[in-house]
Amino acid sequence: MHAIRKLRPGFGLDSVDVPEPDTPGPGEVLVRVENVGVCGSDVHIYEWTDGYDFMAPHLPATLGHEFAGHVSAAGPNTEIAEGTRVAVVPTVFCGACASCRAGTPQTCTNRRAIGLTRDGGFARSVRVPARNLLRLPDAIDTELGALIEPLSVAADAVLVGDVTIGDTVLVLGPGTIGQGIALMARAAGAGRVIVAGRADGPRFDVLRKLGLTEIVDVGEAPLAEQVMALTGGAPVDVVLEATGHPPSITEGLGVLKKGGVLVVAGIHPGPLTLPLTVFVRNRHQLRASHSTERRTWDRVVSLMARDPESFRPMITHRLPLERGIEGFELARQRVASKVMLQP
């Protein structure tokens, strides 16, 4: 079968033929992948920017961690019927280390991630633990199902930021995670959601289609100037970052109210320069959000099922898996927002 794999550290990806995965063992299933999203981190792995060295010992590996499809074969002790439509939670815990045995798998020392440190969804078929499956309700097709992973990452950032009813929220970054954060902040009751990006026409168009019309282009004027013009000079209650660009955090703090929270959700290739005296005097709270918890997935599914079509504008391109590298290039050149590959 066809697969998009990272064979070795360094620039590039390989579109290659690989054997079908082995028959599923106890507690495992095969998932027939129907839709798999190209994530910003997949693009970074393609370019091999700093921050992904942890993958090196696990290569070669098939990428793809945002996917949905149906169960095509179930191993012993799985209790899931073939044909069940599912999304797949990428984090795999070992179940045997001290943390797992203590009931705190979040700190598992042998943790793996499907599509990063073990084979993922850029292939027709993938073998995964049955406990990583999330059944899709009828209202959510597998294309929307493949958005549950990035939307859960976004939802976690909003939960970490304690966004609440009536808040003015500033989202830094107009990509899929930024779009998801803006949607989740709105769902959490934010009064206003402002999204900032830089000369990012295609993604600004997606934001408008999602009903997120307060958009700031920092390529045109400084962030603070534009945000203050929108709010009438009032600082914002919460800033949520999904740029991966460290200077955006300093800029975001410049419009945050005293005691306000800024959540960092991007993966940054370099360190942050932070003027600490201003930071301390403003009692700003810098928090981090990464990955997701299983219960967040359930919350996102429940929210999505209420109005699934409202999320579909996030997907701008659909391509067969064989044209996957082209999809990566569309994402990399920021011509596309979410690219969905369909094996």
Ligand SMILES: [Zn+2]
């Ligand atoms: Zn991702």
Ligand SMILES: [Zn+2]
């Ligand atoms: Zn473990």
